[in-house]
Amino acid sequence: MNLLSKLLAEKDWLMADGATGTNLFNRGLEAGEAPELWNVDQPEKIKALYQDAVDSGSDIFLTNSFGGTAARLKLHNAQDRVRELNKLAAELGREVADKAGRPVVVAGSVGPTGEIFEPLGPLSHGEAVDMFQEQGAALMEGGADVLWLETISAPEEYKAAAEAFANIGAPWVGTMSFDTAGRTMMGLTSSDMVDMVQGIDNRPVGFGANCGVGAADMLRTIQGFAAANPEVPIVAKGNAGIPKFVHGHIHYDGTPELMGKYAVMVRNSGAKIIGGCCGTMPEHLVAMRKALEETPIGPAPTDEEINTVLGGFSSDSDGTGVSTAPKRVRRRRK
Amino acid sequence: MSDEEDDLILDELNDEELVLQMYDDLYDGMADEIAEAVHILLKRAWTPYDILTKALVEGMRIVGIDFRDGILFVPEVLLAAGAMKKGMVILKPLLVETGAPQLGKMVIGTVKGDIHDIGKNLVAMMMEGAGFEVIDLGINNPAEDYIDALKRENADILGMSALLTTTMPYMKTVIDSMVEQGIRDDYIVLVGGAPLNEEFGKAIGSDAYCRDAAVAVETAKEFMARKHNQV
Numbered sequence: 253m254n255l256l257s258k259l260l261a262e263k264d265w266l267m268a269d270g271a272t273g274t275n276l277f278n279r280g281l282e283a284g285e286a287p288e289l290w291n292v293d294q295p296e297k298i299k300a301l302y303q304d305a306v307d308s309g310s311d312i313f314l315t316n317s318f319g320g321t322a323a324r325l326k327l328h329n330a331q332d333r334v335r336e337l338n339k340l341a342a343e344l345g346r347e348v349a350d351k352a353g354r355p356v357v358v359a360g361s362v363g364p365t366g367e368i369f370e371p372l373g374p375l376s377h378g379e380a381v382d383m384f385q386e387q388g389a390a391l392m393e394g395g396a397d398v399l400w401l402e403t404i405s406a407p408e409e410y411k412a413a414a415e416a417f418a419n420i421g422a423p424w425v426g427t428m429s430f431d432t433a434g435r436t437m438m439g440l441t442s443s444d445m446v447d448m449v450q451g452i453d454n455r456p457v458g459f460g461a462n463c464g465v466g467a468a469d470m471l472r473t474i475q476g477f478a479a480a481n482p483e484v485p486i487v488a489k490g491n492a493g494i495p496k497f498v499h500g501h502i503h504y505d506g507t508p509e510l511m512g513k514y515a516v517m518v519r520n521s522g523a524k525i526i527g528g529c530c531g532t533m534p535e536h537l538v539a540m541r542k543a544l545e546e547t548p549i550g551p552a553p554t555d556e557e558i559n560t561v562l563g564g565f566s567s568d569s570d571g572t573g574v575s576t577a578p579k580r581v582r583r584r585r586k
Numbered sequence: 587m588s589d590e591e592d593d594l595i596l597d598e599l600n601d602e603e604l605v606l607q608m609y610d611d612l613y614d615g616m617a618d619e620i621a622e623a624v625h626i627l628l629k630r631a632w633t634p635y636d637i638l639t640k641a642l643v644e645g646m647r648i649v650g651i652d653f654r655d656g657i658l659f660v661p662e663v664l665l666a667a668g669a670m671k672k673g674m675v676i677l678k679p680l681l682v683e684t685g686a687p688q689l690g691k692m693v694i695g696t697v698k699g700d701i702h703d704i705g706k707n708l709v710a711m712m713m714e715g716a717g718f719e720v721i722d723l724g725i726n727n728p729a730e731d732y733i734d735a736l737k738r739e740n741a742d743i744l745g746m747s748a749l750l751t752t753t754m755p756y757m758k759t760v761i762d763s764m765v766e767q768g769i770r771d772d773y774i775v776l777v778g779g780a781p782l783n784e785e786f787g788k789a790i791g792s793d794a795y796c797r798d799a800a801v802a803v804e805t806a807k808e809f810m811a812r813k814h815n816q817v
Contacts, residue, residue, distance in 0.1 A: 273752040283755035284699035284728070327701060327726050366701040372664045405660075431780065433656020495751050495781055497758075497789040502751055530751055567656050580652070582610045584594050 254423040255397040256357045257457050259311060260485055265519050265544060268489055268527025269305035269313040270537050272361070276301065276316075277502060278533075286328040288320050291340040298341070302348040306356055308534045309541035312525065313349075313356065314400055315341040317391060318363035321383045323375075335390040342394025359400035359425065360391030362413065369408040377412055384416035392422050401426035402462050402489070405437040407448050418454035425458040425525075427487050430473045431465050434570020441571035442476025449484055460487030463529045466494060467506065467514040468562040469570075471521060475552060476572050478522035488523035490514060492531035504531020511536040512543035513561050519544060521552040596623050601630065605641050612645035613652075615665025617672040624673045634680040635687070635717075642673050643715040650712075650800045660704060667711055674715065687717050690810045693735045694745035695723030697756040702749035705779060705799070709745060712799040713806060718743075729763040736773055742813065743806055746792075748779040758790040765791070774809045776802060 259266055276287050279297045290298055298316050305313035320338045322331040330337065338360070345358040365383060367375035388399050399422050401413045410426055417424045428436050428445060435441050440448075442461070449459045459482070461473045470490035477486050493506025506514075515526050526544065528536055559565070596619065599607055604623060611619040620642075627637045649666045652658040658666075694710050696703050703725050710720045721739050723731055736744055744764075748754040757777055764770040775792040787795025793809060796802035 273750075277752070277755075281752075283759065284697065284753055286699070287752070324701070327699065368664070368704070372661060372668075432659060435656070435659065437660050439659030439661060494783075495786070496783075497755070497786040502755060569656075571656075580610075580613065580648075582614065583607060584610055584614075 254457070255355060256312065256359070256425070257423065259355060259357065260457070260524065263311075264549070265523075266311040266525045267309055267515075267537070267541055267544060268359075268487070268525050269310045270308075270492075270528040270532030270534070271530050272301065272314060272316060272318060274502070274504065274531050275304070275533060286319060286325065286330065287316055288318075288325065288337045288341065289328065289330065291316055291337050291344060295340070295344055298344050299348055302345055304534045305537065306348060306352050308537035310527070310537060311356060312359050312527070313345065314359045314361040314402075315345045315391065315396060316361070317341040317387070318361045318402070320362070320387050320391075321365050322386065323365040323367055323383055324363070334386050335393075338387050338390035339394035342391045342396040346395035357397045358395060359398050360388065360394075360396035362387055362391070362399055362401045363403055364405065364409055369406060377408065380409060380412035381416045381419070384413045385419050388417050388422055388424075389420050392420065398422070398457060399424040401456075404428045405440075407438070407440055407444075410448065411452060414452045414454045414456070424456050425487060426456045427460045427462040427489060429463040430461050430469065430570075431463065433567035434469060434472060434476075434565070439571075442473045443480045443572045446477055446480035446482045450482065455484060458485045458487045458525050460489070460523065460525070462487070462489035463491060465566045466491060466563055467510065468558050468564060469566050470514070471517055471553065471558045471562060472555075472565055472570050474518050474521045474523050476570060478552070479572070485524040486522050487525040487527075488518040489527040489529045490518070491529045492533070492536050495531065506531055506536070508536045508539035510562065512539040515540040516543050516547045516550075517553045517558065517561070520550050597626055601627070601632075608641045609645040609648055612642065612666050612669050613649055615662065615669050617669040620669045620673045621676060624676050628676075628680075634677045634684055638674070638677050638681065638686075638715055642670050642677075643712065646670050646712060646715065647800050650708075650798055654798055663708065664704065667708060670711060670715070674711070688719060689717040689807060690742040691719045691721070691739060692743040692745055692806065693721045693723060693732060693739060693741045694747070695727040695732060696725040696747045696749075697753050697760070698726055698728045699756060700748050700750055700753040701725045702779075703747070705749070706745070706747040708799040709747070709778065709796075709802045712803050716803045716807070718806065729760040732760055733763060733767065733769070736769075741773065742810060743774045743776060745776045745778070745802070747777075749781065751781045754779060754781055754786065755790075757792065761791045774806070774813070776805060778802060
């Protein structure tokens with residue numbers, strides 16, 4: 253049994269890590285550069301990134317391989333280095349996890365290809381499966397405990413990854429980004445995602461949402477998942493506020509205190525794996541760990557409580573439940 | 587009910603009804619029907635420019651509103667854009683012939699490290715529809731590519747797009763290069779993309795942040811008008 257499944261069986265909740273990009277920027281990564289190249293060029297900084305997550309109390313951390321498919325590495329002329337860069341990302345993680353002194357899951361991050369699927373775009377299902385398989389195999393070879401598909405918007409992409417991971421027999425987690433009026437960019441609602449996940453042959457070990465907009469929207473999405481009674485544990489990895497450009501840096505405006513509250517609320521709403529995404533730094537994770545450990549489990553927050561503590565939702569509806577949006581009347585009988 | 591009764595015969599609609607039907611067909615991404623309607627209007631002696639602006643661009647504006655309001659999503663917008671494109675392909679050569687007004691020239695592209703281009707493509711299409719000449723540099727553009735294109739094409743506007751928080755800071759790199767070369771003031775710089783906001787647009791020294799394609803067109807027109815007034 254993989255380490256993540258083992259921990260999920262033993263614990264009420266697990267804490268995942270925070271941001272990768274944000275933290276690497278703070279370590280000197282330049283805009284437009286491929287973070288994955290740092291696995292070779294600056295491995296000490298990557299290990300430090302992983303170590304920070306462990307030191308802040310994370311039970312799971314993600315490898316520096318988010319843009320590690322051939323499609324994404326192609327931008328930097330590195331499409332032939334998929335195996336090299338992903339294997340290394342996981343090896344560096346293995347080094348850090350193995351000396352943590354407690355069980356820590358090395359999760360191989362797999363981000364979107366960035367391409368649109370046929371027929372609207374150029375990417376075929378077969379090509380996507382191949383790319384995810386190449387990347388996934390390298391991450392497992394490097395010692396990842398599970399694969400961690402994240403920030404996906406299209407159901408076709410999620411399913412292609414599921415097939416790829418089944419081909420290599422790798423356990424996996426898959427989260428999507430709900431950033432458009434409470435849905436993914438492609439229009440998928442939280443309840444749609446539950447239907448999709450439960451319909452896949454190769455079910456993930458965990459499913460849920462990452463990134464998206466702010467903490468309030470993340471709460472709404474998690475509650476949407478929970479309302480559909482999923483059989484698979486829920487993952488919540490929300491952003492620490494909204495990005496602002498301050499003195500030449502991207503700065504997220506979510507405070508550690510806010511993230512602590514978000515963590516407790518999302519756990520009370522049914523999430524079993526809780527972490528952060530963009531903007532979430534070690535200090536946020538420390539506050540989240542503390543809040544999760546010291547606050548007893550409580551009822552799921554109401555919309556009012558969510559809006560008071562975390563802010564307003566980005567849209568009136570998230571597509572679940574009854575829609576009050578006026579539909580445009582069409583003249584053509586179809 | 588027979589199949590024939592369900593079919594709408596476009597040529598039987600008067601001009602007003604036909605244009606309204608085009609809005610619907612654009613909204614539903616019905617490319618062949620749009621092409622047919624464009625031909626009908628041309629046959630009825632509409633100017634290519636009027637067909638473009640009154641039917642296609644206006645129809646896409648409605649799509650843009652529902653996209654912004656979370657009623658339509660990327661797949662629907664792509665289908666609608668595909669339908670508009672099919673109409674524009676017919677009109678483009680005719681627009682050149684009939685000397686339709688040219689409002690300005692824009693160089694547009696997604697920044698270095700970023701491959702996302704749906705939004706950029708929509709902006710390019712809407713800008714063309716509005717009467718701008720658009721030079722689309724595609725994705726993953728370093729500063730040199732933007733600047734070379736601006737100079738080579740004698741453009742008025744630079745448009746930059748990014749979808750990732752990790753690539754959007756590169757826009758400042760591009761603008762800083764323009765400042766260094768003393769050419770920043772020669773161009774209007776517009777920026778856009780999901781993670782951006784107005785504050786970011788100001789902080790990096792752009793002229794404006796445009797939250798969607800429709801706003802980009804209006805903003806571009808405003809700035810071009812201001813530019814001409816300064817002569």
